[in-house]
Amino acid sequence: MARILIVDDSAISRIKLKDIFELDCHEIVGMAEDGLEGVEKFKALKPDLVTLDVTMPKMKGLDCLKEIMTLDQNANVVMISALGKGDTILEALNAGALNYITKPFEEKQVLKTIREALEEL
């Protein structure tokens, strides 16, 4: 079981991800609607894993990822975004993301990616 922080501006995506993770016995320690809130909640909650959207208001996901990695270079972040183009994926992975899932996501794919990321912990 992992303590997970979900950062996504879409309420639908947050609800779906929360349901998927809770059914897999993980604990959702927090949810954030934009990158700024994501950074603040990461500092406060110190989750085992963060799922992070890319296209968000206030602070974009890639900037949020870089802030989180600056705060903790061992942070475990999986990107979950509709933006699936090569340069964005590469930038996220180079910045320290463990993996990158493109939306619309499927439950099996999310769980497989999260389990693989958690095994690396």
Place this chain on the structure above:
Amino acid sequence: MFNKYFGHYLLSKHIITKEQLIIVLSDKNKSRVKLGVLAIDAGYMTAAQVTEVHNLQAKKDRRFGDLAIENGFLTEEQLEVLLSKQQESHTTLGQVLMDEQIMSYDDYEQLLVQYKIDSGFSDDEIEILKSNDTDAILELFLDMGNTEEVKLFKAYVELFIRNIIRFVDRDVVIGKPYLTEVYAYQNYASQDIVGSYSMETGLSASDDVIIKFAMAYTNMSITEVNAMAKDAIGEFMNCQNGLFISNLYHKGINCNIEPQVFREKGEITAQMKLFVLPCDLPFGNVDILFSI
């Protein structure tokens, strides 16, 4: 495919109910198409002439085609065309509507004429609609020149239609796209694409349709245009546009998407070219907007 277009037209004009449309489009209504219906469809005979031949058939034991030729309503060549169409034809909506006694030959003929006027389709375009070839239909509708803007619009709506079919409802019927300078909306979910090209993309619909679209996309119970409904439409746009710019990236065009915006009751004034593609779904109409 023509059955769907004509069926949705009859539905929008309140000539048939949704329940009747479902019945007449269902697979159980597969019967041989009558020559009289095909003759009206092709514009060879009027409804009055078809009725006259039917009346004659009631008195004489003769075939429809023979009597139509004998009375000067059809030529030999036209009959051959109709017989060949009858072999290859799917059941027409008109056939079923008349078999079910929802309308007469006269009604059918008049509505067909009115449909051509209202839709703006030529006879050739109607033939393409009857072909059941989705690619040809999109090609027909998107015949707006070959500029870079039109190519991008075409790529955009082709993907949009596939996503509607995949995630919302497979029974989508696309209308004729048009360019406009001003567009008024009740609800408008938009998302800007920036980078090599600047584009504004959006989906517009009434309250009722936004709710049903959001429900179909999320499989959640949504009863009003609330934060959840707006979020669902925005997320659909986000996924659509994420895929679109990924496709562009593979062609060497680098763009990014901005966060989505949902607006109510307003007007868009085109700064650039504003394309609109109307789409009919079983629960109502949506417009896809694309500005470049």
